[in-house]
Structure formats: C-alpha cells, structure tokens
Amino acid sequence: MNPAQLLEALRAALVAAVDAGDLQADATVEIVVDRPRNRDHGDYATPLALKLAKSSGRPPREIAAVLARRLESTPGIARTDIAGPGFLNITLDVSAAGALVGEIVRAGAAYGSGTAMAGRSVNLEFVSANPTGPVHIGGARWAAVGDALGRVLTAQGATVTREYYFNDAGAQIDRFGRSLVAAARGEDAPEDGYAGEYITEIAAAITAEHPEAPGLPDDEALALYRRAGVDRMFAGIKATLHEFRTDFDVYFHEDSLHASGAVTAAVARLTDSGHLYAKDGAWWLRSTEYGDDKDRVVVKSDGDPAYIAGDLAYFLDKRSRGFDLCIYMLGADHHGYIARLKAAAAAFGDDPAVVEVLIGQLVNLVRDGQPLRMSKRAGTVITLDDLIDALGVDAARYSLIRYSVDTTLDLDLDLWTRQTSDNPVFYVQYAHARLCSLARSAADLGIELGDCYDPALLDTARESELIALLAAYPQVLRSAADLREPHRVSRYLEDLASGYHKFYDSVRVLPMGDADPDDSTVARLWLCRATRRVLANGLAVLGVSAPERM
Template identity: 65%
Template sequence: MTPAALADLVRAVAVDVLTSRDLDDTALPPAVTIERPRNPEHGDYATNLALQVAKKIGVAPRDLAGWLADALVGRDGVAAADVAGPGFVNLRLAADAQGQIVREVLERGSGYGHGDALAGRRINLEFVSANPTGPLHLGGTRWAAVGDALGRVLAAQGAEVVREYYFNDAGAQIDRFVRSLVAAARGEAPPEDGYAGGYLSDVAAAVLREEPNALSLSPDECAEAFRRIGVGLMFEEIKRSLHEFGTDFDVYFHEDSLHASGAVSEVVEELKAHEHLYPAEGAWWLRSTEYGDDKDRVVIKSDGAPAYIAGDIAYFRDKRRRGFDLCIYMLGADHHGYIARLKAAAAALDDDPDVVEVLIGQMVNLVSEGRPVRMSKRAGTVVTMEDLVDAVGVDAARYALIRSSVDATLDIDLDLWSKRSNDNPVYYVQYAHARLSSLERGAADLGIKVPDGVADVDLSLLTHPREGDLVRTLGEFPKVVATAAALREPHRIARYLEELASAYHKFYDACRVLPQGDEEATPLTTARLALCAATRQLLGNGLGLLGVTAPERM
C-alpha cells in the first residue's frame, strides 16, 4: 500500500467514523497527511488527522484518534493502529500491503513518481539567458543544471514545459563586447569598461578568419562585422557548452527581434494610451509603484531610446501571446528588483501578476584545499562552466549544483566532488545503482531472475526491518517529486536519492539477496530481487529527473 493509498483509506474510514456518530464529515480536509515517524518503533506511518479535525467538530483529539485507530485495525493492509501523544494515530502495515509499493514501482517503471498535478498547464521556463559576451560563469552554470532539472520535474507532473533562453543581443553590454573584440584583434588592451580574458583573442581571430578585411573597414562597418560574427560565435559556443553539460533549450529567443519587429514600440504605445506611462524629466515612466514596485521605472529614456525594461514588457507580452499560462524566470542574485517590476509590467498590461514567477539563484564559489578558486584559464577572474566540468565532470557538477537550495550561496569543494568514494554524494547514489545492476547480473549468472510480472512474487516475505525501511522509502518518491515541482525545488530529489541509497546499502548489509555455494534460490530470494529491481528503477528515475547518468558499472 502506497502512502497515497493509505491516505485515501484513512480518509474513507474517517468519513465512516464521523457519519456513524452524527458528526460533520465536511470538516475533513480534501487530502489526509501521512508521514513516516522519525522513530520506526512508533510505526510505519502516522497521521495527524484527529488533531486537524477534532476542534472543528467539538470532540477531544485523543478521542477522535482512538475512534479512528479502532476503525482502521482490521482494514485490509493495516496490521496495527495506536494513539500517540495529543492525538496522532500511528499505523503499522501488513508486510503484503507494504509489498504493493514494490509491485507498483515495477509495474509503472519509468513512470513511477509521475503525477498529473500540473496537467493542462503551459509553462514557459526561462533560465540561463546569459549575455553572449563570454563563456558561461558559475551563476549561469547553476541555473543550467537547476533549470533543466526543474523543467524535467514540472513535466513529470504533467505540465507542458518550454525551456527558453533569452538571447540578449541588444544593448550596452553587446557594444562593450564588440569594442573589446576590436581591441583584441588590433592587439590592444581592452577598453576601460570592456571585457577581459583569453577567449576574446580567440573570438577576434575567428572573426578575422571569416572577414579578413574587417579592421580596414570604416569604424561603423568594422564594429558591425565584429558584432555580427563575434556575437554569433560566442552564442554558438555557449550553446555547445550547454549541450555538453546536458542542457538544451526548445526556444532561443533573440531580444533584438522585439525591437526589429516593432513589438517594443507597440507595447509602449499601448501603455501610453492606457496612461500606465507618464512623461517626466524628458523620459517616459511606468507607474510601477501602483503595482507593488519600490519606485517607478523609466521605460523610454530622455534620449528616446528604450530602457531595458521596455524589452522585458514586450517579451512578457510575447510569451502570453504564445499561450503560456505561467512564465517562470530564473534570475541571478543581483536581480531581486526584477520580481516587483516584472509583476508590475504584467499588471500594467491588465494581466494577472501571478502569471509571473521569479526564482532568484545565489552565487556559487569553488573551493580547493580549503581556499577559493578564483582564476579561470580563459575568462580572467571569472570561473566558468568549463572550469567546473574540467575539475569534477558533468555528472558531479550537475548534481553538486542541484543538490542545494538556490536560495543559499553554494561552495563547491572540488576535492570532495572529484573523489570516487562514498564521501562524494553523487558517487554514493550512482554506486548504489551500479551495485544493484551488478546484483542483477549476478542473479542472471545463477539462472535467477524476477518473473516478467511480479504477480507471483510473494512480497509478504519482506518482513526484515531493513526491508521495511527500504520499501517505505520507495513509497515516498511520488510525494517527493510532487513537492519538488510545487515548490520549484529539485534539490529535494537529490536529497531523497541519498536517503534511498542509504536505505539500500543498509538493507544489503543486513539481508543476503543471492544464494551462496550450493544453496538454492527460495521465494525470499525472488522477493528480495524484486525489491532490488524496484530500488534500481527509482534510483534511475530520480537521477534522470536531475539529468545525471545512472551507470551500470563503476
């Protein structure tokens, strides 16, 4: 019996209990909370339903808990039910009922853990969106891993997710990049406000290979050649790096297209017509304070040029016109102000501000031998995706970046994450999967296999405490995935996988799976192999949601 099935059973029993006593069953919540007690001696699961409902219906929590416990005992799959504390009900399941979790995992396979909470939602998930002025730095790399994992998790809950990269190919940062390229091509120092790093010489040389006479053109023509070729080359390198990192996008949206198509001018005129913009100091300002922003924002500057927010407003309008009902923006640590201004832009367009959701990711630091790693070989003082991957590999880099909440600054210890030992969290999880794969091969060598269907496997034989711990950990996976999607926190899946790997290793140390010597395989052997197969499946499912490989050999 899965936790979800147990929750349904407890609620159904609660309805029977309340109606039989002429009490109001409408006080029951739509979904019953089922948790695993911290102390396994208290039971397999517990519910606080009596504490939630008792006051509403005018009875003592412990009395209601007692009625529930009495009614639950004897129901299919419930071996024991006891009242604890102020009104908790602790539940212990029969072994065959717990075995249903194993059965369901093996029957659903790669679909176990998926749900439909977001079915019908069209989500635009914009992340990374780094300026094409240099290699991806660690902040962008964090979003590349977390954003890709979040997209997988949201899709696993039924959403239609479009992963989008907003290509900032307009604005002052591109002008500075072009000036820096021209200086590098001439062998000069970069401009005072320009970019530095060995990559500039590489890109400048590539521009000259494609346009050998670029430096002899007029200043405007020279700048345009370096802009057209250099920005394109830099963006292609970013896309290549992301692909090699396991992150690909469905849409690469060019900021410049909003200006070229007239979308920016159109939305500005609409805001003026509805008096959401007002003139002051020679500029046009958005009344964003009316929608929760800390100050009004300049949309059209005094020189007539659009400010950056003008493109943001047009971009949001474009997303909505493409049919997205939720627009998630994943931005860097210095973008907190964008939360209010993007919601204000939505409100000014007479749209629902809640359609905009902004996630802010904090900085990432690399540490080696207890000291910060600051210098990149290619990008001056910026540490890049390439530096991290070179140091620890793609899997470890992705897992390290996803494993912690993006709300906190992250220090990645290169010495730890490059280890091939159980001290390294990703190695610990992957080793569990490889160990299970080896076990399956060992069983095949002995001529033992789990039947194609598990209907004939006696899962009630899984009575050892370590077996129970492992089975219940398997049962938590759907809830973990659903919570990770609802809270936009894929790190919960990584932490769950470590818990699952730990439960498996403890089981393996306590429970022999394969026969030794002249021993014959028994029904318990088959049941334990089924449990191992289910564990292997879930480790693979979880690693897949993180975009991390599940190796069969290590």
C-alpha cells in the same frame, strides 16, 4: 498499499463517517500523508483530524478516533494509533507494504510521477547569459538546477517550455563588438570592454573568414564583428550547455521585441491605461502601487526604452503564447526583479501569481582549501567549461543541484572528484552500480525472478525501512515540484542509497555456497530490482547518469 491507495482509503473513511453522521466535516478537504521520521510511529501519518477540527467543532483526537474505527477493516492496514494533539499514525501489514515493490517494478520509469500539475503550461526561463562571454559558474548553477526543475515539473504533469532569453540588444553587445575589433587590430581592449583569450580567438576566427574586416571603417567593422561575434559566442554557449545535458525548447531574441514593435505596443498599452506617468522627461511605471519599492523608468528622457521596457513586452509575449505560469531564474544581483516583474503583471491586469522569480546565490570553486582563480581563457570568471573539465558532467550537475539555490555554494573540487563514499554523487551512483552487479550475479546463478514474489517475506526491519524509503519517492518528487526545489531529490537519493547499503550489509540476498535459492531470495531480489529502478529514476530527474559498472 502505496501512498495513493492509502489516500483513497482515508478519503473513503472520511466520506463514510460524514455520510453516517459521525462527523460534520467537509469530505472534500485535501488529505496529506507523510512518512514519520521515527519508524515506531508507523508507516504513515496524517494530520487530517487537526485540519478538520475547526470546521467540525470537535477535538482532533475525537475526529482521529472516528477515522481510525473506519480504517480498522481496510485491507492492508494492520494498526492505527492516535498521537499527540490528533495525528493519526497508520501501520500497514507486511504484505501490503511489500506489495509496493512489485508496483515499482511494473511502473518502471513512470514510478514517482504524478498529475499535480497536469494542465499547467509553464514557461521556465533560465541561464539567459549575455552572448558576450562563456557561461560563468553562476550560470552553470542555473543550467543544472533549471534543467532539473523542468524535469521535476514535467514529472508532475506540467507542460514545460525551457526558454533562453538571448540578450542581443543593448550597450553590452556594442562593447563586445568593439572589443573584438580592437583585438583584430592588435589594439588594447576598450576601457569598458571585454578581455580574455576567447576574445582574441573569436576575433581571429572572424578575421580568417573576412580578411578585409580589420581595415574597414569603424562603423562597418563594428557591425561585422558584432554580428559574427555574437553568432560564434552563442554557438559556443549552446554547445557547452548541450554537453552539460541542458537544452532549450526556445531561444528568444531580445532584439525581436524591439524590431517587431512589441516594446512600443507594451508601453502604449500601459500609457493608455494610466499605469505610466511622465516625470523629468521620462515615462515611469507606477510599480509602487503593486508592491515595488520604487517606481521604474520605462522610457528614458532621451526617448530610448529602458531595460524594463523589454521585460514588459517579453511578459506579454509569454502570456500570448498561452503560459499560465512564468518562472524566471535569475542571479543574485536581480532581487529587484521579483517585485518589478510582479508589478508588471499586475499593471497589465494579470494575476501577479503567474510570475515566479527564483534567485540563485553565488558559486565559488575551492581546491586545496583555497578559492580557485579566474579562468585564463574567460579572463574574469570561472566558466561552465572549466567546471566540466574539473569534475565531469555528472559530478558538476549533481554538485550544483544538491544545495538550495538561496545559499552561497562553495564547491570543493577535491571532494567532488573523490571516488569514495564521501562524494555524494559517487555514493548514489555506486549504489546503483552495486545493484546492477547483484542482478548480474543472480543471473549467473540461474535465479529466475518470474512474474511475482511473496511480499510477506520482506519482513525484516531493514527490508521494512528500505520499502518505506521507496514509498517516499513520489512525495519527494511532488514536494520538489511544489516548492521548486530539485535539491530535495538528490538528498532523497542519498538517503535511499544509505538505506540500501544498510540492507545489503545486514540481509543475505544471494544464497551462500551451494545453497539453493528460495522464495526469500526471489523476494529480496525483487526488492533490489525496485531499489535500482528508483535510484535510476531519481538520477534521471537530475540529468545524472546511472552507471551499471563503476
């Protein structure tokens, strides 16, 4: 019996109790089951009785008793117990619990996926680094977490569009262009410009293609180096992200919003609706009416649009493309955008809930207990390329995804390059490789798994614990999607790897010496096969490989 089947059994028990008049309650209420931390409390627990107490006007323990009586005859349920204020603990019989192993094997790559977000169209915008330099370490965190979140949401049935907002408008692009011109002419970088070997390299490459460029008049040289430099920089960013296994469905150009008149139209719409007002020669959004800490300038006193004007037009563009949830993943210095973007949605008459803003904190690299110094090539920051060179793609992705993004992250390069169980990604990948080795050994012994096994033979404590961990995976994925926290998947995989290692160290899987395999051997190999599948599925959600040999 899997969690979905148990939910069906609980629903049937509730409906039957209501229909029989044993309970006065809403039979359509959402039902939740969880895995108890203490295995002595059963295989599953539900707070359903507590949830029904208010509407039914009865104590939760009485409600739990009514449901327990209805569940007693359900095939696969061995025992029900009422705990605390009214929690209903459910223990499955061994065969029902062990049957999950076969379901996992048959489901394959689909095991764990759900339909909680079916029908949702999600725009997931992340990284969106300015094309004025390589992706820095903060952007690397979003590249890993954003891609993993997209995979998690997709696993729950959502249609996800990964989008990169290409900031190719504004003063920073002009500063980038002037920096390239200075480098091409052998001059010092502008005071407000960009430095680093990458500037020199890009300028040299452009000059090689256009030998006349350095001698052009300043405005012509700026236009050429600006355009060609942005193209080269962005091509490099795309290549690095692709190597990092992070690809986007849409690369949206900020400049297109201005060129198409979308910014002007968005401003006009807010002006006509009375959501903008004039003050000190500028036009302001009444964002405080929607929870912002202050009103925001949309059109500056010189008539040029402020940065938020592009955000307003961009939000409208996303909604016009049919997205019913717009997730923005922004850096630590963008806290103000949470209220700002929600205020923009409300000003357009939309539900602010269609906007979600996730803020990621800083990342520091540490080696030998000391902070890693800046990248020589980038000049001012540690880059994603530096991280890939130091750790490799698997360890880099896993290390960035493993922690909640709302905490500052210190990555110890010594730890994440270590080939020991102290290294979390090595620990999980080693469990998968160990299971693959076990399968190869079984094949060498000529052991055939066949099409079935006896689930009742998976009856030891370690087997029960491992099956319980396997059963928890769908809910972990669901929680990771609901809470927008893909780090939950990595922590789960570490628990599963630990559960497998404990199982393997205490339960004989393959026969010893000249002993013949028996039905218990086959059942345990099925359990190992299911564990290997869930480890592979979880690593795939993180965009991390599942090696067969290590």
